[in-house]
Amino acid sequence: MIDVLAAAIIEKKGKIVMVKEDDGDWNFPTGHVEPDEDVFEAAKREIKEETGYDAELTGILKIYEYFKGGKNKLRITFTADAKGEKREPNEEIIEIKEFSPEEIESMPDESFRNKHTKEMVRDYLKKKTYPLDMIKMLR
Numbered sequence: 001m002i003d004v005l006a007a008a009i010i011e012k013k014g015k016i017v018m019v020k021e022d023d024g025d026w027n028f029p030t031g032h033v034e035p036d037e038d039v040f041e042a043a044k045r046e047i048k049e050e051t052g053y054d055a056e057l058t059g060i061l062k063i064y065e066y067f068k069g070g071k072n073k074l075r076i077t078f079t080a081d082a083k084g085e086k087r088e089p090n091e092e093i094i095e096i097k098e099f100s101p102e103e104i105e106s107m108p109d110e111s112f113r114n115k116h117t118k119e120m121v122r123d124y125l126k127k128k129t130y131p132l133d134m135i136k137m138l139r
Helices: 037-049 101-106 117-125
Strands: 001-010 013-021 029-031 054-068 069-082 093-099
Touching: 001 037, 001 054, 001 117, 013 037, 013 101, 029 037, 037 054, 037 069, 037 093, 054 117, 093 101, 101 117
Parallel strands: 001 069
Antiparallel strands: 001 013, 001 029, 013 093, 054 069
């Protein structure tokens, strides 16, 4: 079985929005795609739940596959523009912060939920994205 996750890299004024989860790890807004939910809806939902921002998905950065916790993970990472106000932290998301790419690069790998976070930022900085219509939801 493959777990499908939707994630988003949001840039605000040259910095990348990240959330600190209750375990102390930094991550992009990310979560599992729920049953009967498409990946676009999941990405927007996760952004709203974790940051408070309303999001407009602007592209697909990459689709990453990796192995973690005995499972295959498929992580569809979008780029997004965010509008509205950042929400207050809660018991699940204890901090929301914007980091420069250089700050992210200088952080210890153990700071992140996903050991591939820095690689994802490097991919983002290449500014190569794919159109959203590369994913077609069949209903």
